[in-house]
Structures are given as structure tokens and as C-alpha cells.
Amino acid sequence: MNIKTAFSVKTDIGDVVKDIKSQLGDFAANLVVFFASSAFAPDVIARSMNEAFPDAETFGCSTAGEIVTGKMLSNSVVAMAFNRHAIKSAKVETLEDLNADSHKVFDSFERHFNKTMAKMDPKQYVGIILIDGLSGKEERVMDRIGDFTNVNFIGGSAGDDLKFAKTYVYANGKSYSNAAVLAILEPGVEFSLVKTQSFCPLQKKLLVTKANEANREIIEFNHKPAAVAYAEALGTSVADAPNHFMHNPVGLVFEGEPFVRSPQQIKGDSMLFYCSVKEGIELSLLESTDILNDTKRALEMARSELGGISGIINFNCILRTLELRQKRLTTEYGELFADTPTIGFSTYGEQYIGHMNQTATMLVFR
């Protein structure tokens, strides 16, 4: 076994770390990824997890709920340990100020792996990003990463159990806000990336004709006030439109696959989203499908593509988690991951190629 998971629902950080260490036993970890409820003091959990695994790089973030093999949890810490067979090499860096340039981080990656970001083969390397979920900067960071490398970065926006006060990312003993942890891994096993969202595009198109990207605000669709155009596409009133947000978000559809943008609220005649969209982009109205079946199918496809799965890191949107809670399906969702070492968390946004919503992005190891 080259990948091992552990979790703790204890409330004292010292007990949590002792519990996780005991579960991992003498597993020779060179990398530990962990996700911790915002109930735990960020500086302390970051330092304690790092001290518990002195021979490993450690990184993680705060969450809006945790996922571990077979279960969806709250108020817990979940951890995944990799040995040198699973991860040959890893470099963890922190972009400490999301307004700053990312060159120093990329320079560090290039020195560690002894090749330029542009030369790194996306079949040989994979990136993980964990980013402050209240920063509103995910789009910019993913955009800049994508300018410099073909290595795929997959990840999620840190949460804080729906308090929307402050989220944290952790790297090698420290905690940060308004920051992102970027890690490039060189797995020793094949890996695959999964993006699954339970929506299908409808025929209704919404062209973004006016937007305030910095505010994630769409002012006009199809040269009409956004709220009016969205309501018309749904066949309902503007007053009723918010009741449809969860089941009818919008999406950029590329070759039939939606990249979801979830509405947050109506503001006057405009609409605020959890992801920004540029003017000139054509979006499609989406309709929800079946989270359980769609996720199960995505996992089966990954398993078939790889010939087996030894570990999964699941970045699962909090909106999906809320839908699962509402439908009392969290047990069934957890059980989809019962046969495979899995950790994950409920995110305030997901990243793969860009930033998106109401999606589960997963890094899957053979």
C-alpha cells in the first residue's frame, strides 16, 4: 500500500494529531495532505501536523466539511499519506499574496525539478492548488498558472464551515489567508483527473454582453438585464428566479461538457455569481441531473482508464454537499468512495483548467 488515509473526529488538536499518527503507524510518508474543519485553530493545526510528520512535506486547508474513505464528515481532520513509491518527488510552495506575481513560486518549482514549467510533461507531473475560498482570486491565479505550464493543476477553494469569515491554507507548518498553496507532484504511479458536475446543458443560450468581472457580476445577458434574461430563459419571474439557482446554474459548454458558474444572488437587475465570466462568452442554461449516478459513473470511467485506483483526493463543491444533505444522500455519496483510500473536502469553489462551481474535481491515483 503506497497511499494511506486517516481521520479523527476528536476535538482537541493534540488528540487529533495523535489519533492520525497512530492510524498511519510506521507508514513512511514523504507527503501528507490534510483537510481540517475550521473548528481547529489554523496556526496550531498547521504546525502540529507538520511536526507530527517531520520527514514529509505537509499541506492542506480549512474546509466546509470533510470526506474520507466511505464517509462524509464534519468537524474532523482527514489526512492522506503518500510514500516515495506513490510520489517520487513533490514541491510545495505558497503564493503568500494573491495580488502578487507568481514568478517566485514557478522559479522554485523549476529549480526543484530542474526543468522549466513549459517543459514539464502533464503526464509526468500534476499540480494541486488550495486557495483562500473568500479571496475571489481563483480565476486570476488559475489563469496565470495556465500561461506558464501545461501541467494540470487541480484543487479546491478552502472553506470555513459556511461562516464566510476567513479561510486558511496550510503549508509546511504555517497557515495563511489571502494565499494559495501550490504543489507540483511527480507521482510514481499513473494518475488521472476527474471533473464531474451533475448538469446537462439546455438549449437556452445566455450571451454575456456586459459584466463586471472583478465583482463576479453579470450585468446583461443578450443585451437585457441579466436577472430578466435568466428568468425568461427559465420561463419564470425575476422574483422566483433565485429558487432555481441550485438546479439551474449556467455554464460555459465546451464540446458538450459544462464548466459551471453558479448564481449567488440577484442585485438590482444584475446577477452575482460564484465565478466570474468575461464579456462576450456564451453560456448555456443548465439543468441538474443525478449527483450519485453521475459521480459513480465518473469514478467507474477513471477506474477503467487507469486499470484500478489506489487513492483519490476529492474537491467537492459545498453546493453539492448541501444538495446531498438536503436529499439525505450524504451516506450514499460517502459510500461511493468506500473501496478506495480517499480524502476530500467541501469546497468554496473548484479548480481544473480554470475556476468553477458545483463540481467535484478529483485527483485519482492508479
Add this chain to the structure above:
Amino acid sequence: MAGKIKQMIDAFVNQRAQGNSVLEGVVKIKLILKGIDPKMYTPESEDDPAIIAKLNELMHDFK
């Protein structure tokens, strides 16, 4: 003038994807997220200096 943007997009996709169809898809999505939809540009499309400048910058960044 016309058609330069389509030429540049094709060159950019080739530079990044090197014939790999999966990578081509990823590169195209990245362009769409930047507001440059490859589908919208043909050999007859007018040359927009802002888009041309952006594409030049992108090709420079990936080296």
C-alpha cells in the same frame, strides 16, 4: 487586414499542444476563459490589435 488572429490562435494551440488532441482541448478552454473563443475567428475575421497583443504575450510567457 484580416485573418491574423486565427493564424495566431492556431500557432498558439500548436505551440502548446504539439499535436496532442487532449492538450488542444485544454488550451482552447484556457483561451475561451480569457475571452478569446477560437470558434469565433476565421480567415476573414478583422484583426483586433488588443487580441493580437494578448496572443503575443501568451506565446512569450510559455517558453
